[in-house]
Amino acid sequence: MLRLYFFISLMCLVKSDPDETCPSFTRLSFHSAVVGTGLNVKLMLYTRKNRTCAQVINSTVFGNLNMTKKTTFIVHGFRPTGSPPVWMEDLVQGLLDVEDMNVVIVDWNRGATTVIYNHASSKTRKVANVLKEFIDQMLVKGASLDNIYIIGVSLGAHIAGFVGKMYNGQLGRITGLDPAGPLFNGRPPEDRLDPGDAQFVDVIHSDIDALGYREPLGNIDFYPNGGLDQPGCPKTILGGLKYFKCDHQRSVYLYLSSLRENCSITAYPCDSYRDYRNGKCVNCGIPQKESCPLLGYYADHWKEYLKQKNPPMTKAFFDTAEEKPYCIYHYFVDIITWNKNIRRGSITIKLKDKAGNITESKINHEPAIFQKYHQVSLLARFNQDLDKVATISLVFSTGSVIGPKYKLRVLRMKLRSLAHPERPQLCRYDLVLMENIENVFQPILCPKLQM
Structure with missing residues (x-):
């Protein structure tokens, strides 16, 4: 009132x-x-x-x-x-x-x-x-x-x-x-x-x-x-x-x-x-x-x-975008890690296509919990829907201003579209994410039998 x-x-x-x-x-x-x-x-x-x-x-x-x-x-x-x-x-x-x-x-x-x-x-x-x-x-x-x-x-x-x-x-x-x-x-x-x-x-x-x-x-x-x-x-x-x-x-x-x-x-x-x-x-x-x-x-x-x-x-x-027509495009980012100790933090993912279009999603509404050999599925929301992704970048952050910087050892990362489940899923293996450092890479097609 x-x-x-x-x-x-x-x-x-x-x-x-x-x-x-x-x-x-x-x-x-x-x-x-x-x-x-x-x-x-x-x-x-x-x-x-x-x-x-x-x-x-x-x-x-x-x-x-x-x-x-x-x-x-x-x-x-x-x-x-x-x-x-x-x-x-x-x-x-x-x-x-x-x-x-x-x-x-x-x-x-x-x-x-x-x-x-x-x-x-x-x-x-x-x-x-x-x-x-x-x-x-x-x-x-x-x-x-x-x-x-x-x-x-x-x-x-x-x-x-x-x-x-x-x-x-x-x-x-x-x-x-x-x-x-x-x-x-x-x-x-x-x-x-x-x-x-x-x-x-x-x-x-x-x-x-x-x-x-x-x-x-x-x-x-x-x-x-x-x-x-x-x-x-x-x-x-x-x-x-x-x-x-x-x-x-x-x-x-x-x-x-x-x-x-x-x-x-x-x-x-x-x-x-x-x-x-x-x-x-x-x-x-x-x-x-x-x-x-x-x-x-x-x-x-x-x-x-x-x-x-x-x-x-x-x-x-x-969720919606800030401007008309407000559409958001949902993807799952599946991450399996092999750190000996549990890591808690957020992931920022950025997609880029061959034409240079870039869209970014900060998955930071609450800390994700990464455990050894456990898959964590994070819901990412992008303002653009890039049909053919050329490069992906990941940033891991604990949100801590002081204290030691951590590594997130990624055994496998997989990107899959919810809006277009028929699209090929994109993977990357054996990544080491240094905290707050952007890691840019070219994805590869995931094996078709992989869920």
């Missing part, structure tokens, strides 16, 4: 734009946020026929809305400045790119615009009632609940849940993008988003220590970078407004990345972020196992596997 109050206090004045030819998202000033706004819900339809100019629709005027196609509602959250969400246009266009559907923006900026978060929160059920009335009329015109999809951001995620409850969980799908935490944490299922609110509910938690909801709320709950501090976001208040909203908004940008062909973020079902980082939960995707869940738009491909679980709920973890 403290970060929320700081965020509100740092909001700056936003000026209104002149009227436009095409209907657009309601733009209000900071003055409106100070004095407060009464609730008014405006529905704006985009289709491939009118993807650049919205049609204002209601329960009697449906415009180009095709009742036989999927209808995706986008519901925003708290708007303390009155400005439109900066991500809205990209989300609309991205959805229309991947599927021929109806996209409806649920504009409740008049109601969400206020510096008092409690006032916006109190209007969420009323917004849900407006949506219910509209969907009822869609059903009369021949639409199906199976084809109703609601994407809710922050407070919008709970609005989606309220709508779903009114249809006894028969909506096709709900996606919650960092559902709001303040005033909702600890609330019973009837007062928030819940896994039973749709046939499939997926949630991305990107700010669980501040503006977002910590506990699972869906059939599958994704926790990027553990759901806490997101890479590339400011770590201190010196980052200005971005410090307060960057983690919270990252859920939206991660979802957007799933709509691009060049980025498919894989997540790994796991009990905890620590277990994921330690490589204990990356068996999905290998032969005889279920596929790994994908983040974002295609997350519902995993719902068939969820039906086998009781209850049909799971948590999934993954």
Whole structure:
């Protein structure tokens, strides 16, 4: 809550734009946020026929809305400045790119615009009632609940849940993008988003220590970078407004990345972020196992596997890069050592291809324990996926500033891709790593019978 109050206090004045030819998202000033706004819900339809100019629709005027196609509602959250969400246009266009559907923006900026978060929160059920009335009329015109999809951001995620409850969980799908935490944490299922609110509910938690909801709320709950501090976001208040909203908004940008062909973020079902980082939960995707869940738009491909679980709920973890499109590429680094004594430390691995591209992974979240003739499998995360690796470098470090320098005697090192298990595995034998000294070498293909 403290970060929320700081965020509100740092909001700056936003000026209104002149009227436009095409209907657009309601733009209000900071003055409106100070004095407060009464609730008014405006529905704006985009289709491939009118993807650049919205049609204002209601329960009697449906415009180009095709009742036989999927209808995706986008519901925003708290708007303390009155400005439109900066991500809205990209989300609309991205959805229309991947599927021929109806996209409806649920504009409740008049109601969400206020510096008092409690006032916006109190209007969420009323917004849900407006949506219910509209969907009822869609059903009369021949639409199906199976084809109703609601994407809710922050407070919008709970609005989606309220709508779903009114249809006894028969909506096709709900996606919650960092559902709001303040005033909702600890609330019973009837007062928030819940896994039973749709046939499939997926949630991305990107700010669980501040503006977002910590506990699972869906059939599958994704926790990027553990759901806490997101890479590339400011770590201190010196980052200005971005410090307060960057983690919270990252859920939206991660979802957007799933709509691009060049980025498919894989997540790994796991009990905890620590277990994921330690490589204990990356068996999905290998032969005889279920596929790994994908983040974002295609997350519902995993719902068939969820039906086998009781209850049909799971948590999934993954890491991201600092910048768009945020994809990370996972490899296992298997190391067998032959030191007489146990060594504890971290490994930094660097890959380079023939074109000179370099990518690096520091596996230092907790010390690895190297024992004689025992294989240690370390999960490495790279920002680039190099198809043909020419050289590999390893650095071993105990993290000690003073004291003796140690050697790590490597009997065998093996590099294997999780994203592309069909690629040849790369090996190197009989290495001696001097602490904090980079050892660069050319790998060789591992024997094919080697596991």
